[in-house]
Amino acid sequence: MKMLGDKRSVMVACFAALNVVMYLTIKKFWIGGSSFLPMIGQMGPNNKFLFAFIVNLGVIVGAFLGAVSSGEFRLRMPQNIAKAVIGGVLIGMGVTVAPGTCTTAFVTGMPMLSVSSFLSAAGIFIGTFIVYHFTFRR
Amino acid sequence: MLLIGFLFGIGFGYFVQRAGLCFAQGFGEIFMGKGKQIARLFLIVFVITSAGFLLSGLVNSSLGLKPVGQIRGYGFFNIVSGILFGAGIALNGGCILGTLRQLGEGNLTFLIVFFSFIPGMALVVYGLNPLIEKGYDIQKVLLPELLGIPAAFITGVLILLAVWGLQYLQPPQKKG
Numbered sequence: 001m002k003m004l005g006d007k008r009s010v011m012v013a014c015f016a017a018l019n020v021v022m023y024l025t026i027k028k029f030w031i032g033g034s035s036f037l038p039m040i041g042q043m044g045p046n047n048k049f050l051f052a053f054i055v056n057l058g059v060i061v062g063a064f065l066g067a068v069s070s071g072e073f074r075l076r077m078p079q080n081i082a083k084a085v086i087g088g089v090l091i092g093m094g095v096t097v098a099p100g101t102c103t104t105a106f107v108t109g110m111p112m113l114s115v116s117s118f119l120s121a122a123g124i125f126i127g128t129f130i131v132y133h134f135t136f137r138r
Numbered sequence: 139m140l141l142i143g144f145l146f147g148i149g150f151g152y153f154v155q156r157a158g159l160c161f162a163q164g165f166g167e168i169f170m171g172k173g174k175q176i177a178r179l180f181l182i183v184f185v186i187t188s189a190g191f192l193l194s195g196l197v198n199s200s201l202g203l204k205p206v207g208q209i210r211g212y213g214f215f216n217i218v219s220g221i222l223f224g225a226g227i228a229l230n231g232g233c234i235l236g237t238l239r240q241l242g243e244g245n246l247t248f249l250i251v252f253f254s255f256i257p258g259m260a261l262v263v264y265g266l267n268p269l270i271e272k273g274y275d276i277q278k279v280l281l282p283e284l285l286g287i288p289a290a291f292i293t294g295v296l297i298l299l300a301v302w303g304l305q306y307l308q309p310p311q312k313k314g
Binding site (some may be wrong): 007008009011012013014015016017018019020022023024025026027028029030032033036037039040042050051052054055056057058059060061062063064065066067070072073074075076077078079080081083084085086087088089090091092093094095096097098099101102103105106107108110111112113114115116118119120121122123124125127128129130131132133137 | 157178223227228257291306
């Protein structure tokens with residue numbers, strides 16, 4: 001328990017446990033990126049993407065409830081709009097070229113020992129390194 | 139089923155918000171030399187989820203380890219996808235989880251990020267897809283099949299490494 005000593009660790013442990021409970025009870029995975037394909041009319045086989053999209057809409061509501069209950073909710077106007085748009089478009093392309101975002105790869109895919117998730121993780125590492133190296137560290 | 143998914147989502151969102159989990163920030167911590175607390179949180183997720191997914195096969199034979207939503211199999215495009223995605227999350231400072239979390243916390247920048255997914259996805263689905271389809275291996279492969287090593291052994295070794303990593307990345311102790 002020493003490793004789970006702080007509150008963030010306990011919360012993330014609850015999050016991981018809930019991920020396993022969802023798989024055990026309704027036999028469905030939580031996926032990240034591909035879940036947004038219903039926004040362009042792609043529901044996936046057996047409405048797989050639609051289900052994940054609904055889960056992720058629930059994440060927004062849950063985060064809202066968490067933020068309100070802890071007094072961390074604060075409405076903030078958009079900043080760095082160009083960066084947000086370019087970043088969002090790149091994410092949209094990335095999640096569609098091959099499913100495998102951070103959520104899919106790190107939270108579900110790698111624990112499932114999915115080869116594609118390990119490859120996605122390597123790509124994410126390279127992509128973030130390039131941006132951090134050439135923009136933020138200059 | 140959709141309602142149940144929505145309720146699970148609320149639970150995920152609550153815990154993610156309270157944990158302050160965002161993988162984009164985790165990469166930021168690593169590359170900017172600002173500690174590795176998100177990496178530590180990831181290892182906790184990995185240990186619990188790996189053990190849970192592996193043991194789920196003992197509870198119900200229809201569960202256990204399975205390919206996850208990787209409808210196009212694996213290969214070069216996973217790396218390309220990861221690089222595009224990684225560049226995107228580093229630019230706007232939020233992975234998918236981080237974007238949803240910060241949207242729920244009232245940061246409207248992430249509403250723009252959220253809707254900017256649409257042109258990116260549409261470009262690939264309606265523009266590039268015919269090219270991509272030709273390059274895909276359609277197999278869905280898990281590491282144990284690829285290496286010919288039992289899943290329990292691989293998961294066990296990875297969990298041990300993760301626990302070792304957790305010892306190394308202890309949370310900062312409060313002074314006083």
